[in-house]
Amino acid sequence: MSQKYKTLIGSLLALLALGSVYAWSLFNRPLADKFDTDLGNVAFTFGVMSLALAIGGSISGQLKLKIGITNVVILSACLVGAGCGLAAFAPNTIILYLTAGLLLGLGDGMGYMLVLTNCVRFFPHNKGLVSALSIGAYGGGSLIFKMLDSFMMSSYGIETALLVWGIVASTVTAFGAMLIYDSIHSIKDNKKVVHLRDFDLKQSIKTKEYWILSAMFFIDCMCGLYVIGVVSDIGTNFVNLSFDDAAAAVSVVALSNILGRLIMGMLSDKLPRIRLITFDQVLSLIAMLILLLLPVDKTVFYICVALIAFSFGGTLTIYPSIVSDFFGLKNFAKNYGLLYLGFGIGSLSGSIIAIALGSFTITFVIIAVLLVIAIVLSLMVVLPADLQKGHKKLVSENKLNNASAVVKDTVIIGDDKKDDLSNDAAADANVTDDNSSLDDKVASDNKDESSDLKESADTEDKAQELKTDAKDSTKDTDAPRSKLSDKDANEKSISDSSR
Numbered sequence: 001m002s003q004k005y006k007t008l009i010g011s012l013l014a015l016l017a018l019g020s021v022y023a024w025s026l027f028n029r030p031l032a033d034k035f036d037t038d039l040g041n042v043a044f045t046f047g048v049m050s051l052a053l054a055i056g057g058s059i060s061g062q063l064k065l066k067i068g069i070t071n072v073v074i075l076s077a078c079l080v081g082a083g084c085g086l087a088a089f090a091p092n093t094i095i096l097y098l099t100a101g102l103l104l105g106l107g108d109g110m111g112y113m114l115v116l117t118n119c120v121r122f123f124p125h126n127k128g129l130v131s132a133l134s135i136g137a138y139g140g141g142s143l144i145f146k147m148l149d150s151f152m153m154s155s156y157g158i159e160t161a162l163l164v165w166g167i168v169a170s171t172v173t174a175f176g177a178m179l180i181y182d183s184i185h186s187i188k189d190n191k192k193v194v195h196l197r198d199f200d201l202k203q204s205i206k207t208k209e210y211w212i213l214s215a216m217f218f219i220d221c222m223c224g225l226y227v228i229g230v231v232s233d234i235g236t237n238f239v240n241l242s243f244d245d246a247a248a249a250v251s252v253v254a255l256s257n258i259l260g261r262l263i264m265g266m267l268s269d270k271l272p273r274i275r276l277i278t279f280d281q282v283l284s285l286i287a288m289l290i291l292l293l294l295p296v297d298k299t300v301f302y303i304c305v306a307l308i309a310f311s312f313g314g315t316l317t318i319y320p321s322i323v324s325d326f327f328g329l330k331n332f333a334k335n336y337g338l339l340y341l342g343f344g345i346g347s348l349s350g351s352i353i354a355i356a357l358g359s360f361t362i363t364f365v366i367i368a369v370l371l372v373i374a375i376v377l378s379l380m381v382v383l384p385a386d387l388q389k390g391h392k393k394l395v396s397e398n399k400l401n402n403a404s405a406v407v408k409d410t411v412i413i414g415d416d417k418k419d420d421l422s423n424d425a426a427a428d429a430n431v432t433d434d435n436s437s438l439d440d441k442v443a444s445d446n447k448d449e450s451s452d453l454k455e456s457a458d459t460e461d462k463a464q465e466l467k468t469d470a471k472d473s474t475k476d477t478d479a480p481r482s483k484l485s486d487k488d489a490n491e492k493s494i495s496d497s498s499r
Helices: 003-023 025-035 039-067 069-087 093-122 124-156 158-177 184-189 208-229 231-237 243-267 273-293 298-327 332-339 341-357 360-380 385-396 398-410 415-498
Strands: none
Touching: 003 069, 003 093, 003 124, 003 158, 003 243, 025 039, 025 093, 025 124, 025 158, 025 231, 025 243, 039 069, 039 093, 039 208, 039 231, 039 332, 039 341, 069 093, 069 158, 093 124, 093 158, 093 298, 093 332, 124 158, 124 243, 124 298, 208 231, 208 243, 208 273, 208 298, 208 332, 208 341, 208 360, 231 243, 231 298, 243 273, 243 298, 273 298, 273 360, 298 332, 332 341, 341 360
């Protein structure tokens, strides 16, 4: 198996484990009861975690240059395990912020950002699809660990659930790290890939597109992460659902998140990516307005949070490809790493607003207004003409490039196999030559036959002419003979009379 496909498998395993942080909302209520504090104080942990995650992502590129990608991902696994393990014994919310918030977030961010960007760089012609698979695995982790965490909490308690989460997530992440190769070697070998733009971070931040994309990313993350982080609490306190029905919303969110990442990621290789982000933002706005303006029961609530999770998953999948479209792959980790700070700031801002205002309704109004602004900003962004041309070219050549890559990366022919193939090719050539000779012979025979037929026809014409001449000659000969016969008859008559 080639390095890039080993890397893809290792990346998906690591991201599946690292995505377990999205199941955090399950722990909010039990921890609030344990610490005898407000739900918002515990939910704030997810905001701290998201900010630390973004910081970890922004420094992951520098760490890779110093200790290598495998070691960074293993360090990420250790921090995730330590954060979950220490959180199990946290006596108050402050320690919870430092363990489940800071340690877990830093570790998760370093692993997530580095694994994602490295994997995408292995597949320059399928950035959207690979981003979809990678971020889809990251979102799928919340669905798997939600079931694991729910079972462990109900059977053994919250402390054991946190310990098991940390052990499983760190082990799977470390195993995935062993399969991951550095994409820098792939980029050196792939000479056919032409990067229309390769901006470093200093050049990128001088463009208006970078800051527009950053503002949009901040708003999209604020909306998505706030709802995902407290979805079960919204269900119980805002919609008045039972604990079980509200917990089921976590599964709805996780599944919708995965679908959004996969579907929108695949579409982003075929349609304008910035317009797909606009579409996702409109879906989120519609869901927010429904929650604010219409009566909400369990079914409507599930539909709304599903739309928000689908949109959030889709935007997270598309943004890496958009950043590489505008600013190139060479400095992709740095350019996307800074923009990714909006992930943590957005999540933290949503939590702060909710705690300060103490109302889901007002928080939803603010998010809805920000989404309108994000939609306007997205409509202002237009892919430069040269990049549009390059994107269309990549789409049109996608199948051909994939076929060439498969042949190049997976076909290894030994000397014996080469001889066999050469012999087969020679035999095919001989058969082709024989067929060509046979065709020539048939054509020659046909030509000879045509000539014979022509000569036969000429002979028949000549024979007919000779026959006609002979007939005419016979007529001419018969006429004198008739005259002689008449003369003899007269002479005979005279002779008889004389007698």
